[in-house]
Amino acid sequence: MKIALLGYGKMGKTIEQIALKRGHDIVIKASIENPEYNIKDADIAIDFSMPSAAVGNISNCFNNGVPVVSGTTGWLEDYDKMTALCNAQKGGFIYASNFSLGVNIFFELNKNLAKMMSNLDQYNISMEEIHHTQKLDEPSGTAISLANDIISEHKTYKDWALNTSEPTTIPIVAKRIPEVPGTHVVAYESNVDTITIEHKAHNREGFALGAVIAAEWLVGKTGVFSMKDVLNIG
Helix, strand or coil: CEEEEECCCHHHHHHHHHHHHCCCEEEEEECCCCCCCCHHHCCEEEECCCHHHHHHHHHHHHHCCCCEEECCCCCHHHHHHHHHHHHHCCCEEEECCCCCHHHHHHHHHHHHHHHHHCCCCCCEEEEEEEECCCCCCCCCHHHHHHHHHHHHHCCCCCEEEECCCCCCEEEEEEEECCCCCEEEEEEEECCCCEEEEEEEECCCHHHHHHHHHHHHHHCCCCEEECHHHHHCCC
16 A cells, blocks of 8 residues: 555654555655645555644545545544545545554443443442643543443443543543553442453554554545444444
């Protein structure tokens, strides 16, 4: 594949290394320092840019017939607009708050646990996410996905918020610590015990590998997909 990297920070560079090892070519490395490119030179785009740039990047891909895989978070107020444009232009699109294969398994565990715990009123749910200090959005897109999946399966919880104590709202604590790729913890606590599930990334390679695998899967397809489709889970 000829890949356009839209965003060439630490994540983009890690994706580049993995894509090259898997036999692909990087034909575009777009960044703030290198904003000019012709997206038609690529077979597919992988977007890990800034929240402010994501909608423009994704729109440009759809309008030029290039499928796009996006892992940029913090822009989802425009997600429905982008999926509508994808369908109108008969494009191909995968967005994921986290492309790690392990995290996508963690998503399924989280949903199943929420369903199991829905009728056990003695347990209160809380969440914690820890990321590196360069991460711009808070809470993380992964934490928001985890919280929304709990809300969809658990009868008590209706919303999530940072550092809240409302009875029907999932409290999320967000921490920023240097050189932490990403940790997510979901806890169910009662007076007698605590049940915890956790995913801890050791480096960025898991996210990058998942994004490249998603791009390989998307080439030649039209429509809006998710990592569930890529991994055939759920």
